[in-house]
Amino acid sequence: MSPLRAPYTPGADEGRQGPFVVLEGVSGVGKSTLARLLAERLGATAIHTLTDPHTGWSDTVNRELRPLPQFAFYLSGLLHTSDVIRQHLRTGPVVADRYASSLMACHSAVHRVGLDQVRELIAPFQPYLVAPDTTFYLIGSDHSLKERMGTKTDVKQDDTDLFDVPGRLARLRENFQSVAETDPSAVTLPTDGRSPDDLADIIAKHLEDRRA
Numbered sequence: 001m002s003p004l005r006a007p008y009t010p011g012a013d014e015g016r017q018g019p020f021v022v023l024e025g026v027s028g029v030g031k032s033t034l035a036r037l038l039a040e041r042l043g044a045t046a047i048h049t050l051t052d053p054h055t056g057w058s059d060t061v062n063r064e065l066r067p068l069p070q071f072a073f074y075l076s077g078l079l080h081t082s083d084v085i086r087q088h089l090r091t092g093p094v095v096a097d098r099y100a101s102s103l104m105a106c107h108s109a110v111h112r113v114g115l116d117q118v119r120e121l122i123a124p125f126q127p128y129l130v131a132p133d134t135t136f137y138l139i140g141s142d143h144s145l146k147e148r149m150g151t152k153t154d155v156k157q158d159d160t161d162l163f164d165v166p167g168r169l170a171r172l173r174e175n176f177q178s179v180a181e182t183d184p185s186a187v188t189l190p191t192d193g194r195s196p197d198d199l200a201d202i203i204a205k206h207l208e209d210r211r212a
Helices: 031-042 054-064 067-088 100-111 115-128 142-151 157-164 168-181 196-211
Strands: 020-024 045-048 094-097 134-139 186-190
Touching (some): 020 168, 031 196, 045 067, 067 115, 100 115, 115 168, 142 157
Parallel strands (some): 045 094
16 A cells, blocks of 8 residues: 555556556667657557656756755656656556666666665655556667667767766666666566567567467
C-alpha cells in the first residue's frame, strides 16, 4: 500500500489499454529513434522524459542550480511524466524514452553522488510512479556511440560530455548496470550490429511472448 496520502496519491492505474515500455541507456545509444519506431508498430504514444513544461527549463536548471535543487527539479519532472503516462495508458500502449532509471543513473554520474544515496532520495516517491511492464536497457560500444553521435542532429551538452568529461561514460554504464540488476522489469539489449528495425523486431517479439 502506498505511504502517500491525499492529495499526493497517484491516479488510478486501472483500465490500461496496453503495455508501458521504457527504453534506457546512455545518450546516443539509439533510444529516441527506437521509441519512434516502436510507437508506430505498437500504435503507442511516445514520451520523452522530461515532458513539457520541464523540458524547456532543463538547460537553465543544469547551468544554475546546485545538485540537490537540480535533483528536485528532475524528480518533479519524473512525477509529472508519470501522470502523463498514466493518462495515455487509458487509451493505448506507451513507450518512454528514459524514465526513473535515468534520473538515478545520470544524477549519480554527473554529480559523483553515490547511487545508493540517490536511491534513498527517490524511494519515498516510488509508489507514485507508474511501473513499467518492461524496461529495455540498451548497450552500445564506444565505437558505435561515436558513430551515432556523428549523425545526431540535436546534439546536447549531455551528449558531448559523454566523451569530453573524464570518466563520465564509464560511470553512466556502471550506474545503468547497477540499476538494471535491481529492476524487476529489466531486459538488457545489446545494440551493436543491429539496426533500429532489428531492435524493434526483438522488442515487439518480447512483448508478444509476454502476452502469450
